Amino acid sequence: MSTEETLILVKPDGVARGLTGEVLRRIEAKGYKIVDLRMVNASRELLEEHYEEHAGKPFFGPLVEFMASGPVVAVRASGNRVIEGFRSLAGATDPTVAAPGTIRGDLGRDWGAAVTQNIVHGSDSTLSAERELALWFA
Numbered sequence: 001m002s003t004e005e006t007l008i009l010v011k012p013d014g015v016a017r018g019l020t021g022e023v024l025r026r027i028e029a030k031g032y033k034i035v036d037l038r039m040v041n042a043s044r045e046l047l048e049e050h051y052e053e054h055a056g057k058p059f060f061g062p063l064v065e066f067m068a069s070g071p072v073v074a075v076r077a078s079g080n081r082v083i084e085g086f087r088s089l090a091g092a093t094d095p096t097v098a099a100p101g102t103i104r105g106d107l108g109r110d111w112g113a114a115v116t117q118n119i120v121h122g123s124d125s126t127l128s129a130e131r132e133l134a135l136w137f138a
């Protein structure tokens with residue numbers, strides 16, 4: 001067992017809908033520690049770097065625009081297996097089919113937008129977590 005850190009983002013839809021507290025509550029209720037927290041109006045440059053693996057995909061431009069459309073809450077969270085654990089708390093990418101009990105399954109839906117508005121982001125590996133934490137908490 002080793003304590004690790006992950007980057008969690010409450011995306012602009014989550015912040016605008018007043019769900020930041022609910023997301024933080026679920027992170028803490030699961031037993032993970034919030035180590036750092038900041039509200040960010042992310043630049044397109046930061047977002048393009050954050051989502052570099054999706055560059056060239058049809059939803060890349062709309063995704064960056066959506067993420068720049070309002071403030072994002074960036075969270076540094078720690079705990080044993082927190083990377084995997086938060087992905088499990090978040091649920092499947094598509095909130096319509098995300099399991100009830102997950103953040104996306106309980107709180108998300110398809111709003112008919114070009115981009116999947118799914119409330120949160122969580123790093124998907126230790127490498128991504130290191131890279132993304134360095135970007136958002138530079």
Ligand SMILES: Nc1ncnc2c1ncn2[C@@H]1O[C@H](COP(=O)(O)OP(=O)(O)OP(=O)(O)O)[C@@H](O)[C@H]1O
Nearest residue numbers: 059063092093114115116117118120121122123124
């Ligand atoms: N086919 C798609 N159409 C529109 N938007 C998409 C699509 N696939 C992914 N997205 C958006 O891009 C984000 C990143 O996609 P990815 O496949 O990495 O999903 P994820 O790992 O579940 O989510 P995240 O990386 O945000 O935690 C998604 O969370 C969603 O907002």
